[in-house]
Amino acid sequence: MALVTVTTPAPNVRTITLDNPARLNSMSFALVADLYAAIAEVAADNDCRAVVLTGAGRAFCSGLELEHAGLPPGAEDLGRHRMGLRAMEYMGGIVPALRDMPQPVIAAIKGPAYGGGMCLSLGADVRLAGRSAVFCGAGITNGLTGCELGVSWLLPRAVGTSRSNEIILTGRKVDAEEAERIGLVSQLLDDDQVLDRAVEMAVHLCTLSPLGLTLTKDTLWGSLEVGSLQTAVDLENRTQLLAGFTGNLNEAAAAFKEKRRPVYTE
Secondary structure, eight states: OOSEEEEEEETTEEEEEEOOGGGTTOBOHHHHHHHHHHHHHHHTOTTOOEEEEEESTTOSBOOBOSSSOOOOTTOTTOOHHHHHHHHHHHHHTHHHHHHHOSSOEEEEEOSEEETHHHHHHHTSSEEEEETTOEEEOOTGGGTSOSOOTTHHHHHHHHHOHHHHHHHHHHOOOEEHHHHHHHTSSSEEEOHHHHHHHHHHHHHHHTTSOHHHHHHHHHHHHHHHHOSSHHHHHHHHHHHHHHHHTTSHHHHHHHHHHTTSOOOOOO
8 A cells, every 4th residue: 555645636736645644654664665656756747837745644744663664675685784874865865856856845734743754844845834733853862863864954944053953953842833933834824724725825836837936946946055146146047047938928928918817838
């Protein structure tokens, strides 16, 4: 049985659901393998313009599966240390896989987003939280480091270094209200509204230029990694020029003149 499901809640929108609620959608290697497959499927779906990432049941993702984690693919005949490295690389690669999707990803989060689950949410482009959402970096409290799946790079950029360092070093829990206040999530909603709001946002994104969305996502992520304002401006200039070749600006002007919504096919 698949531990991750893909559904179509609206035209051009796909929902990727971590679907093992009995284990609070914990990150076993089987679940992560299914998540890789779902990401690859949706990323290659030319009909899909926006993605919602969520968890079934009362949790988003409770982090690493501690009791029944299993083994990473391709780990046969590896010694202990090489297997450990293979496992870390396999888990760690899931967040860059989300970043590499051409579509914007909106995380709809309820309940625990612990350890790798918090990291997974940080791989989304937008995070919406239900009031039951709780975030923490669990690695430090489990006797490991607090740094995994890119959190040491992602969390400081989301909430600043002092808050990020405190959250990661102490392993304390951050409730939904605090998460919104410090910028870890962009909206706080009732639990029964968070998924609907994520789909609503995704539907709105589908009215925009598909290429414009992809280039904007790439530029936003890319600008986090460049070393200067000028480099970011240069990147923006090139992607804006590329988007200008689509004819979308002409369509926007015509739609404004004709008092209608623009229709973007590129």
